[in-house]
Amino acid sequence: MERKGNKRLSTPRARSARPSTTTATSGSGPAAARGRGRGKRGRDSYEAAGPVERGRVTPEAAWTGKVVRIISGGQTGADRAGLEAGRLLGVATGGTAPNNFLTEQGAFQLFFCVVNVDDADGTIAFRLHPGNGTDKTIGWAQLRQWTYGPERARSKDDGWRPVLVIEDVSDERLEETAQQIRGWITGNKIAIVNIAGHRETTSGMGKAYGEQVTKILQHALAGLCEPHQAKWPTS
Numbered sequence: 001m002e003r004k005g006n007k008r009l010s011t012p013r014a015r016s017a018r019p020s021t022t023t024a025t026s027g028s029g030p031a032a033a034r035g036r037g038r039g040k041r042g043r044d045s046y047e048a049a050g051p052v053e054r055g056r057v058t059p060e061a062a063w064t065g066k067v068v069r070i071i072s073g074g075q076t077g078a079d080r081a082g083l084e085a086g087r088l089l090g091v092a093t094g095g096t097a098p099n100n101f102l103t104e105q106g107a108f109q110l111f112f113c114v115v116n117v118d119d120a121d122g123t124i125a126f127r128l129h130p131g132n133g134t135d136k137t138i139g140w141a142q143l144r145q146w147t148y149g150p151e152r153a154r155s156k157d158d159g160w161r162p163v164l165v166i167e168d169v170s171d172e173r174l175e176e177t178a179q180q181i182r183g184w185i186t187g188n189k190i191a192i193v194n195i196a197g198h199r200e201t202t203s204g205m206g207k208a209y210g211e212q213v214t215k216i217l218q219h220a221l222a223g224l225c226e227p228h229q230a231k232w233p234t235s
Helices: 076-089 109-118 132-143 171-188 207-221
Strands: 023-027 032-036 067-071 091-097 122-126 163-166 194-196
Touching: 023 076, 067 076, 067 132, 076 091, 076 122, 076 207, 091 109, 109 122, 109 194, 122 132, 122 171, 122 207, 132 163, 132 194, 163 171, 194 207
Parallel strands: 067 091, 067 194, 122 163, 122 194
Antiparallel strands: 023 032, 023 091
8 A cells, every 4th residue: 555654545445346535634725635536336345455554553663642643534523523623733634535525425435434444543433322334433443344343442452443432422521531532542652543423414413513522632632632734724
């Protein structure tokens, strides 16, 4: 798999024709995006291209004690909330998303969930209730299998990628949740973190769900992020 810096230039292959994808990274202007070839959609057709290092992307020896990038699939809800938190924290953001950033309909969403798991040192999944995409993302991080996550294997020594499952985004649990995230980040030496969870329309909270996820991540990662060199646009 070819890489240039922290930018992903290729995605793992699908068993059948690959759906179109877009990779985006933050910069001083509008996000730079790279589209890929179009193909037929198929469910449960993802197959990882190996070899890929088990457990992490960033070598432990290279970890600076900071989160250097927040990535997601760009879906409404938790995904976009993670990118918004990154913008507010001034850290680099990115991820692999459907071509033209299609969301909720019209693209094979689950494919992009596992690509971003593979591209991160660990995943934080905001799971308030059972959900198809969220649970399969957890399952892939734990077992590297396209299955529902049994919510085990959450350490760097057990499972494909570390995954932290957050089940409460309320203000009453804000400090406790933030401490849990900080402990997980430092304990697993996470430099690139993937944010996953429900879509806005399936969260049961509507727009407030994304707002709470952003608030939690801002609180948890304050002081733990490496500032991005490029300046974010102010409008």
